[in-house]
Amino acid sequence: MVVKYQSRIKEIQIEEIEVNAYNPRERFNEEEEEELIESILEKGILNPIIVYFDTLKSKYIILDGERRYRACKKINISTIPARILLNEPSVLESLSLMFHVHNVREDWTEFAISVTIKRIITEMGKNLQELDSDIIKELSKITSLSTYKVRKYLKFQDYPQDVIDRFLISEITGKKDSGPDPDILLEMHRPIQEIKEQMPQLLDEYSIYSIINACIEKKDLGIIKNNKEFRLISQSLSAAKKGEIDSLILRENLERLFSNVAYTPSMLFHETAETLYRYKSTIKASESFLEVLKRADFGSLDQEQKDEVRLKFNELLQIIASINENI
Numbered sequence: 001m002v003v004k005y006q007s008r009i010k011e012i013q014i015e016e017i018e019v020n021a022y023n024p025r026e027r028f029n030e031e032e033e034e035e036l037i038e039s040i041l042e043k044g045i046l047n048p049i050i051v052y053f054d055t056l057k058s059k060y061i062i063l064d065g066e067r068r069y070r071a072c073k074k075i076n077i078s079t080i081p082a083r084i085l086l087n088e089p090s091v092l093e094s095l096s097l098m099f100h101v102h103n104v105r106e107d108w109t110e111f112a113i114s115v116t117i118k119r120i121i122t123e124m125g126k127n128l129q130e131l132d133s134d135i136i137k138e139l140s141k142i143t144s145l146s147t148y149k150v151r152k153y154l155k156f157q158d159y160p161q162d163v164i165d166r167f168l169i170s171e172i173t174g175k176k177d178s179g180p181d182p183d184i185l186l187e188m189h190r191p192i193q194e195i196k197e198q199m200p201q202l203l204d205e206y207s208i209y210s211i212i213n214a215c216i217e218k219k220d221l222g223i224i225k226n227n228k229e230f231r232l233i234s235q236s237l238s239a240a241k242k243g244e245i246d247s248l249i250l251r252e253n254l255e256r257l258f259s260n261v262a263y264t265p266s267m268l269f270h271e272t273a274e275t276l277y278r279y280k281s282t283i284k285a286s287e288s289f290l291e292v293l294k295r296a297d298f299g300s301l302d303q304e305q306k307d308e309v310r311l312k313f314n315e316l317l318q319i320i321a322s323i324n325e326n327i
Helices: 030-043 066-074 091-106 110-123 133-143 146-158 160-173 183-198 208-220 227-243 245-260 265-272 274-295 303-325
Strands: 012-013 050-055 060-065 079-084
Touching: 012 208, 030 066, 050 066, 060 066, 060 091, 066 079, 066 146, 091 110, 091 208, 110 133, 110 146, 110 160, 146 183, 160 208, 183 208, 183 227, 208 245, 227 265, 227 274, 245 265, 265 274
Parallel strands: 050 079
Antiparallel strands: 012 079, 050 060
């Protein structure tokens, strides 16, 4: 949809305006509201809101500027400057326009973006659980997000509603840099899907909500410094799926991970699959080294280079000898 506005900015009566029912919940705490009110009282509305006229409601609907609108209502300002769309958009067009405006200018939260994409999918008449690559590309076009980002935000919608609400509530009530980190959901998405496949009974004992809360608590307390540590859970689950480690032992360690706040994914990995992955890494490195040796032309080296290689080989032989003692 090409956005066209009426030629002039218009002062619209506050009572002629309605908020957009499709606007996702976003962070807007009292401190931010007071700052906005102070700015309006001191300088006025510097940026007009963006609206369109809904012929059925006979009201102007906000596409951008709900915060400014609410602030004006609170301090009893009767009119507000607005840019008015020339044509009334469809619901899908309204969602797309609002998405672009807010995502670019208002810095929507991660979940605001996710919720908006979900609503676009619903308006398209598509099933959230049956999205193929063509639909993802269409969503990318509508939102101007990369297909990678579209898939990323859709992962949030794979979680139960109580988990989604946990983050949405935090976004509404929290400050900009507070609240649970949505990236935890992205890192835990794969492990949870693998647990569903391999150990569904574990989710009868520990709900996804409780699992995510346990991860949030570990991160909040600084027990986990980097969200990438959660990826170690998938490495252990992958090894168990291939029958390379004991699934029962892994399950016991997963239960400990979800119930003991001090127990980390690194500890779980160390106690279940770290030895296996080190073994694989050693074999792979050894194979690569053997290939290098087979292709090497030591005869073309000068004496100094030969002495250096001989020294390194002697160091290597000492390491090999110490390893042989433990095998």
